[in-house]
Every structure is written in structure tokens, then in C-alpha cells.
Amino acid sequence: MKDQFGREITYMRVSVTDRCNLRCVYCMPAEGIKCVSHDDILRFDEIVRICRIGAELGISRIKLTGGEPLVRRDLPELVGMLKEIPGIEQVTLTTNGILLKEQINELVSNGLDSVNISLDTLDAGHYRQITRTGRIEEALAGLDAACSLPGLAVRVNCVPLPSSEAEEYIRLALLAGDRRIDVRFIEMMPIGRGKESAGRSGEEILGILSDEFGEPEEVREQVGNGPAAYVRFPGMQGRIGFISAVTHRFCSECNRIRLTSVGMLKPCLQYGTGADIRKLLREGEQDSAIGEVMRKVIREKPSGHCFGEPSPDGEGAESLLETRDMSQIGG
Ligand code: SAM
Ligand code: SF4
Numbered sequence: 428m429k430d431q432f433g434r435e436i437t438y439m440r441v442s443v444t445d446r447c448n449l450r451c452v453y454c455m456p457a458e459g460i461k462c463v464s465h466d467d468i469l470r471f472d473e474i475v476r477i478c479r480i481g482a483e484l485g486i487s488r489i490k491l492t493g494g495e496p497l498v499r500r501d502l503p504e505l506v507g508m509l510k511e512i513p514g515i516e517q518v519t520l521t522t523n524g525i526l527l528k529e530q531i532n533e534l535v536s537n538g539l540d541s542v543n544i545s546l547d548t549l550d551a552g553h554y555r556q557i558t559r560t561g562r563i564e565e566a567l568a569g570l571d572a573a574c575s576l577p578g579l580a581v582r583v584n585c586v587p588l589p590s591s592e593a594e595e596y597i598r599l600a601l602l603a604g605d606r607r608i609d610v611r612f613i614e615m616m617p618i619g620r621g622k623e624s625a626g627r628s629g630e631e632i633l634g635i636l637s638d639e640f641g642e643p644e645e646v647r648e649q650v651g652n653g654p655a656a657y658v659r660f661p662g663m664q665g666r667i668g669f670i671s672a673v674t675h676r677f678c679s680e681c682n683r684i685r686l687t688s689v690g691m692l693k694p695c696l697q698y699g700t701g702a703d704i705r706k707l708l709r710e711g712e713q714d715s716a717i718g719e720v721m722r723k724v725i726r727e728k729p730s731g732h733c734f735g736e737p738s739p740d741g742e743g744a745e746s747l748l749e750t751r752d753m754s755q756i757g758g
Contacts, residue, residue, distance in 0.1 A: 428485045430694075430728040438653075438683040439486045441474060442757025443502065444494040445688050449523050450559035451547075453586065453615060453624035454753050457559055469690045471501075473708050475508045477686060480718045482514035484725065486684075490519045492757045494688065497526040503533040510538035521545065521584070521758070525561065527569025531576065541580035542573050547588060548595045549602075557588065574606055581608040582651075582668075586615055587627040593635045600636050603665025611655055611668035618696060619752035629656075629669035636660065636667060643667065654680060678731030684724065687757050692721060694728035696756065699749040 429435055446462050447455060469477075478489055489509055496502055497520075509518045520534065521543040531542070546566055547557050554563040573581045585599050596612070603610045615626025637643060643658035646666055650657050654677040655668035671677075685693040690705025702720045749756065 428722065428725055430725050432679070432728070432730050434679070434681060434728070435485070436682055436684055436725045436728070437485055438488045438490070439478065439481050440490045440492050440683060440685045440757055441478065442492050442494065442686065442688040443474070443496045443499045443505065444468065445755045446498050447493060447495040447523075447754055448498055448525055449495065449561045452557055452559065453588070453621050454619065454758070456620070460752060460754060463689055467705075468688050469686075469705060471505050471508060473690065473705065474505065474686070475512065476708065476714070477690070477692075477704055477717070477721075478509055478515065479512050480714055480721060481684075482512050483718060484721060487514055488517040488519070489515060490521060492521045494754045494757075495523055495525070496520060497522050497530055503530060503537045503539075506534055506539050507537035517541070519543070519580075522569070523558070523561070524566035524569030524573075528565075528572040531569070531572045531579075535576055535579055539579070541582070543582045543584050544570050544573065545584045545586075546570070546599065547585050548591055549598045550595055553591065553595065556590070570602075574608060581606075583608060583610045584613055585610065586613050587632050588615075589625050589627060591627075593639075596632055596635050597639050600640070600660070600663075600667055603667060604663050606665055608665045609650070609655075609657070609668050610665065611670055613670040614673045616672055616696070618749060618756070619754075621753065626673070628674045629671035630674065633658070633669065653683075672732070676731060681728075681731075684728070685757055687755065692724045693749075693756065694724050695732065697732040697749055698729055699751070700727075700729075 450457055506518050509515055517540045519541040520539060524544040548554050551563045554561055573579060583602055600610055612629055612632045614629055615621050615624055640660035643660045646657035646659055655670045657666040657668045659666050691701045692704050693701040702724050707717050
């Protein structure tokens with residue numbers, strides 16, 4: 428269905444947990460967050476029911492996220508359940524990759540269409556510093572396992588940090604050199620701990636990569652479900668993408684809503700507004716009533732974020748901004 432600004436909402440990011448096996452400096456405090464109790468997290472049958480109602484409203488693609496989605500037990504089972512929903516064409520996953528090697532075969536045999544792996548650097552020491560606890564060998568084993576499966580689309584997502592050397596972006600981009608994977612650079616957004624973390628602009632990274640690899644060719648066809656702009660450098664098999672939410676606002680093309688692990692349906696990453704769908708489910712509401720609430724959330728989606736500038740939705744909107752961490756919202 429369309430929202431009040433005529434945007435077709437077809438994509439839902441579904442967070443399955445607020446827990447994580449890493450502690451990335453811009454996402455979580457070193458000691459972790461106070462996790463919500465298991466009873467408060469949506470059960471698989473509840474997630475499936477919300478997605479089924481969403482599919483009736485026009486959602487056709489679902490991205491599983493977290494926290495770290497692979498720490499949720501039996502995630503492949505959920506992928507299979509979601510793929511059976513009429514109207515759901517794609518189920519994809521975003522992960523830090525640490526547990527991917529052991530789960531990828533079952534995820535794919537249950538219907539997973541693509542995987543995004545978060546890797547901010549390939550330097551083992553720097554990776555450890557950024558993630559506080561991570562071993563890059565484990566994430567790379569996950570990446571290799573994913574790349575070995577024909578038919579699975581694989582993307583690497585990097586949030587560029589000021590602490591990285593130019594060489595680290597070049598190494599990351601080279602992952603797309605001889606493999607058909609996309610490497611994407613995502614600007615740090617002032618959400619949660621990201622508010623205190625400096626990032627680097629897509630333009631700066633493009634400059635570094637162009638100095639190394641030469642003039643890129645713009646990729647004109649639409650790639651994926653989101654707002655990434657892609658280029659291809661000479662001789663590379665894969666593409667390089669840029670998600671520049673801060674320096675290039677793309678809200679007018681936003682097609683997504685978010686479901687948090689405790690069942691809040693959020694129309695925009697930056698706003699704390701939305702509806703408590705879990706409450707409705709657990710109070711025994713019918714699908715039709717839940718659908719009506721979801722329809723309202725979609726219809727009233729704000730026109731755009733206000734990273735570092737006044738809200739396009741008016742002065743009052745700024746009091747509604749999100750205060751939770753990215754891992755609690757579902758990044
Ligand atoms: N744990 C999984 C992972 O790391 O891919 C899924 C959840 S994580 C919150 C999803 C993505 O959000 C990661 O690529 C992470 O780097 C990114 N992220 C976290 N905080 C961010 C911020 N403030 N701005 C931009 N991206 C952020
Ligand atoms: Fe965990 Fe992903 Fe946040 Fe890193 S970015 S702490 S892996 S949820």
C-alpha cells in the first residue's frame with residue numbers, strides 16, 4: 428500500500444532479537460545492553476502472523492536483522508515459515524557473519540534469498556577494536572561459505588570510520604574484484620550510539636577508491652530493495668555501493684517499515700513512533716484489527732529523517748525522535 432506521501436511500502440525489516448555476540452563501538456556499549464526478557468520477544472508464530480498481515484498490505488520482501496539474528500535459535504526454521512507466506516517473494520538476512528558458516532546451508536535450503544555481511548575492515552586488529560570481541564577469521568569463514576553457494580546473493584556492508592586507513596577501504600572493495608559480490612559503504616547515522624560516533628561520507632570513500640582503481644562506471648539499473656547507488660570499477664566482477672543517508676537524503680524513495688524484536692512496528696528509523704503490535708496479538712485481536720493498525724502506521728510514515736537539520740515534518744516531529752539503540756530497533 429502507499430503511505431500519505433505516495434510511497435509504495437513493500438519492504439519490512441524484522442528484528443528477531445536485541446542480543447548480539449559482538450559489541451561494535453558505534454552500536455553497543457562494551458558491557459552490552461540490558462536485554463529484554465525472552466517472554467517479551469516475539470515468538471516465531473507471532474512474527475509470521477504479523478508478516479502475513481503485512482503481505483496482505485503489500486509487503487513482499489522481508490529482511491531479518493537484530494541485534495545479531497543468528498544468535499536466535501532455529502532461525503532457518505523462521506526463514507522457511509516466512510517463505511511460505513503468500514505474497515512474500517524474498518527473505519533476506521543481515522548478519523555480522525560470526526555464526527554464518529555453521530548455519531548458511533540450512534538457511535539457504537529453507538529459502539534464504541540473500542545475505543548481507545557486516546565487515547567494517549579486513550584488518551584483524553582493527554576488526555577486534557571495532558567489534559571489541561570479534562575474530563575476523565570467523566566472519567570471513569562465514570563470507571566464504573556464503574560465496575560458495577551458487578544462487579545466493581552476497582553483499583558486504585561497511586560503515587566507514589575515521590579510525591580506518593584508506594588501504595582498508597581498498598582491501599574491502601577488492602572483495603568485489605574476483606567475486607560477484609557487492610561491497611557497500613554506509614554512512615554512520617546519528618541513531619543510538621551512532622550519535623556520538625563520527626563516520627565518513629560516501630563521497631570521501633568514492634574518492635579514495637577512484638584514486639586507486641580509476642574512474643568507475645555508474646550502474647544504472649535498480650539493484651536490490653534499497654537506496655544504494657552503485658558503481659563498477661574497471662575489471663571488477665562485483666559492484667561497489669554507497670548508502671549515503673546523511674549526505675544524500677533518499678527518504679522520498681523510502682519503501683520500508685520496521686518491526687522490532689518486541690513487536691513495535693516503526694515507520695521510520697529515526698522516529699520513536701509506531702504501534703505496539705505484540706500487545707494487540709497477545710490481547711487476542713483479530714487479524715483485521717491488527718491490519719488496520721498496521722495500515723495506519725504505514726499511512727502516517729513521516730516524510731523523512733532530520734539528521735542534523737530541522738525535521739521536514741515540522742517542529743513537533745523532533746520531540747518524537749528515537750532514543751533506543753540500533754541493536755534494539757533492528758538496524
Ligand atoms: N548484527 C547484524 C549486523 O551487524 O549486520 C545486524 C544488525 S546491525 C544493527 C545492522 C547494520 O547496521 C550493521 O551493518 C551495522 O554496521 C549498521 N549500523 C549500526 N549502527 C549504525 C549507525 N549508527 N549508522 C549506520 N549503520 C549502523
Ligand atoms: Fe552487533 Fe550488528 Fe550492532 Fe555490531 S552492528 S554490535 S554486530 S548488532
